Amino acid sequence: MRQIIGRIIKGGALAAVIAAGAAFAGDTGGPAPDFTLTTPDGHQEALNQFKGQVVMLNFWATWCGPCQQEMPLLDQMYKKYKPAGFTLIGVNVDKEAPPVKELLARRPVSFPVLLDPANQVSKTYHVDEMPSSVIIDRKGNVRYVHRGYRPGDENEYQDRIRQLIRE
Numbered sequence: 001m002r003q004i005i006g007r008i009i010k011g012g013a014l015a016a017v018i019a020a021g022a023a024f025a026g027d028t029g030g031p032a033p034d035f036t037l038t039t040p041d042g043h044q045e046a047l048n049q050f051k052g053q054v055v056m057l058n059f060w061a062t063w064c065g066p067c068q069q070e071m072p073l074l075d076q077m078y079k080k081y082k083p084a085g086f087t088l089i090g091v092n093v094d095k096e097a098p099p100v101k102e103l104l105a106r107r108p109v110s111f112p113v114l115l116d117p118a119n120q121v122s123k124t125y126h127v128d129e130m131p132s133s134v135i136i137d138r139k140g141n142v143r144y145v146h147r148g149y150r151p152g153d154e155n156e157y158q159d160r161i162r163q164l165i166r167e
Contacts, residue, residue: 037114064130066149
């Protein structure tokens with residue numbers, strides 16, 4: 001009997017852990033966890049600075065080919081939708097800033113890039129694939145999560161962004 005009760009408790013605890021992770025990892029619906037990170041130039045920026053805007057977090061790394069392929073398309077989206085209340089924040093997960101600075105010197109973008117060298121924010125957002133994008137509505141709730149990148153994914157991003165801008 002004790003073994004059965006122990007299994008039920010362990011199973012229940014595991015289910016609670018899975019459910020807690022799924023509250024965000026389930027991708028949408030809950031509040032976006034706030035964070036403060038540093039730009040490659042040393043300035044701090046916080047997610048809550050952008051409340052009231054539709055925000056796309058794009059987690060990327062310099063070693064990630066699909067990330068680099070996606071960046072110019074993201075920059076175009078940022079420029080197109082920024083006047084309508086949209087911002088895009090690139091969250092880089094490299095351990096050190098010099099490779100990030102070098103890449104941005106070769107491929108500049110107009111959206112803000114923040115550094116997450118300890119991967120604290122990427123862990124909070126359950127990032128398990130590069131690139132990963134999270135779109136947050138004007139109220140600060142996660143509304144869409146996309147992992148990976150294939151050509152054409154930007155069309156889905158734009159559909160979601162336009163929808164949230166209209167809300």
